[in-house]
Amino acid sequence: xxxxxxxxxVLRLIIGxxxxxxxxxxxxxxRIYFANHTSHMDTLAIMAALPAQARRDVKPVAAKDYWGxxxxxxxxxxxxxxxxxxxxxxxxxxxxxxxxxxxxxxxHSIIIFPEGTRSSQALPGPFKSGLFRLAEAFxxxxxxxxxxxxxxxxxxxxxxxxxxxxxTIRIGKPIVRIAGEAKPExxxxxxxxxxxxxx
Amino acid sequence: MSMEEKVLWFFGGIVALLAVASLTGYVxxxxxxxxxxxxxxxxxxxxxxxxxxxxxxxxxxxxxxPIATVVLYAFISLFALREFITLAPTTRxxxxxxxxxxxxxxxxxxxLIGTQWYSMFTLLIPVYAFLLLPAIAVLSQETSAFxxxxxxxxxxVMVCVYCISHAPALMxxxxxxxxxxxxxxxxxxxxxxxxxxxxxxxxxxxxGKHKVAPLxxxxxxxxxxxxxxxxxxxxxxxxxWMTPFSFWQSLGMSLVIVCMGFLGGLVMSAIKRSLSAxxxxxxxKGHGGMLDRMDSICFAAPVFFHFTRYxxxx
Numbered sequence: 106x107x108x109x110x111x112x113x114x115v116l117r118l119i120i121g122x123x124x125x126x127x128x129x130x131x132x133x134x135x136r137i138y139f140a141n142h143t144s145h146m147d148t149l150a151i152m153a154a155l156p157a158q159a160r161r162d163v164k165p166v167a168a169k170d171y172w173g174x175x176x177x178x179x180x181x182x183x184x185x186x187x188x189x190x191x192x193x194x195x196x197x198x199x200x201x202x203x204x205x206x207x208x209x210x211x212x213h214s215i216i217i218f219p220e221g222t223r224s225s226q227a228l229p230g231p232f233k234s235g236l237f238r239l240a241e242a243f244x245x246x247x248x249x250x251x252x253x254x255x256x257x258x259x260x261x262x263x264x265x266x267x268x269x270x271x272x273t274i275r276i277g278k279p280i281v282r283i284a285g286e287a288k289p290e291x292x293x294x295x296x297x298x299x300x301x302x303x304x
Numbered sequence: 305m306s307m308e309e310k311v312l313w314f315f316g317g318i319v320a321l322l323a324v325a326s327l328t329g330y331v332x333x334x335x336x337x338x339x340x341x342x343x344x345x346x347x348x349x350x351x352x353x354x355x356x357x358x359x360x361x362x363x364x365x366x367x368x369x370p371i372a373t374v375v376l377y378a379f380i381s382l383f384a385l386r387e388f389i390t391l392a393p394t395t396r397x398x399x400x401x402x403x404x405x406x407x408x409x410x411x412x413x414x415x416l417i418g419t420q421w422y423s424m425f426t427l428l429i430p431v432y433a434f435l436l437l438p439a440i441a442v443l444s445q446e447t448s449a450f451x452x453x454x455x456x457x458x459x460x461v462m463v464c465v466y467c468i469s470h471a472p473a474l475m476x477x478x479x480x481x482x483x484x485x486x487x488x489x490x491x492x493x494x495x496x497x498x499x500x501x502x503x504x505x506x507x508x509x510x511x512g513k514h515k516v517a518p519l520x521x522x523x524x525x526x527x528x529x530x531x532x533x534x535x536x537x538x539x540x541x542x543x544x545w546m547t548p549f550s551f552w553q554s555l556g557m558s559l560v561i562v563c564m565g566f567l568g569g570l571v572m573s574a575i576k577r578s579l580s581a582x583x584x585x586x587x588x589k590g591h592g593g594m595l596d597r598m599d600s601i602c603f604a605a606p607v608f609f610h611f612t613r614y615x616x617x618x
Binding site: 121258 | 385389394403406586
C-alpha cells in the first residue's frame, strides 16, 4: 500500500482529484464501484477520492494482459494498488470473473470499469456483461456509480504524461435493484447512472 | 528606515488590519440574521481566513529568500494555468503543446527570473512560445478549431505565466537608490491590487447601486469602483515610504495599478463567462480559484513593472 500512499499526494498536486459525493457514503456496507474508464490514473483517482479507512478494503479490478505484462507493472498493480488481475481473453471453460468473485466473497469492496477498456470520449461506451453477473451473484452488495470527469483530458489513451487539469470524481447513490431485470436493461440503466453524474 | 524595519512595519500593519477584519467578521457572524446576510458573513469570514493564509505564505517565502519567492510564483502560475485549461475546452491534439506549456515554459520562465536573464525573460513567451506552441500542436494534424484551440493555449500561457511572472520579476530591476530592497516593490504591488479588490468589494456591498458591467460581472458597481478604487489609490500613495517613489509618484503608480487591476478583473470575468463558469476553481475557500484572486495581478503586474523600469531605472 505504500506505493498508493506515495502516489496519491502526487496525483492531488497534479490533477486535484476533488471528490464529490452525491450522498453521505455508507462505508460499513460492501460496495462495487463502477466507473467510466479513460486513463491509467482512473483507479488511483478513485482510491484518492475514497476516505482512507475505506481505501484499505477496496480492490480495483485490472486487466492481466496490461498490468501483468512486466514484473514492474505487476508489482505496481498488486502491491501498490491492491488490484485483482483478470484475464480479458480467458480459455474455454474458464470464468473471467472468478478472481473478482473470490475477492467479493472475502468481503472486499471492488472498483470495476464495465466498459472493459479505456475510451477516449467524455461519456462511457456500452457496458459489458460482467457487472450484471456480479450484481446477480451478490444481491446484497451496493452498486455505486462513479463518473471520472476530465481524466480523458489529463491523460488520454496513448499519452504517457498526465497534464495538470483539474479532475473531479463524482460518486453517486447506489443504484436501485430491480428484481428479475433483464441484462440489457440493467446494463443500460447502470450506464445511465454514470452518465447522469456527468451532467 | 532599513529594509528590515520597512518589512516589519508593512507586515505589522497587515496583521493589524486582518485582526480588525477577523474581529469584525466575528461580531457580524453573531449579529447576522436572515439567510442571505448569514451567507454573506460566512463568505466574508472565509475570505478573511484565506487572507491570513496568503499573508503567512508570502511572509514565509520572503524569510526563506528570493528563490523561494520565485518558486512560489511559479506554483501560482501552475495553479492558475491549470484552472484556465480545465475550463477551456482543449482536445487530445493539444496534449503536447500543453505539456510544453506546463512542464517546460513555466519552469523556464521562472528560471530566467532566478538567473536574472532579463531579455530572454521578456522574449520567451511572446516570441518563442508564440511560434512554437502552434507548431507543436500542428504536428498532431488535427485542423478542426485549430485557431480557437491555439488561441486558448496562447491566452492561458500569456495571462497565467507571462503576466503573473512580472510580479516576482520586479526583483530584477536595478532602481536608483533602492538596491537590495526590491521585494518591497513586490509587496507594494500585491498590496495595492488586493486592497483595491477588497475595498471595491466593501464599498460595493455598502453603497453599491449602479452596476458597471452587469452582463460581465454582476458584482462590480460604480460606487464600489470609484469608492474602493480611489481609497486604494490614496492608501497606496501613502505607502510611498516602502518604494523608490515620492508621495505623488506613488499616488500615480497606485492609480495605474488600480485601473489595470480593475480591467484585469473585468476581462478575466468575461473569459470565465464565455466558458460558462462562475468561479475559476475552488482552491481558495471563499474566493473561488487561484485565478479569481490573481486576475487583477495579471493585468497590473506587467504595466507596473514596465512603468517602474522606464521611469526609475538606475
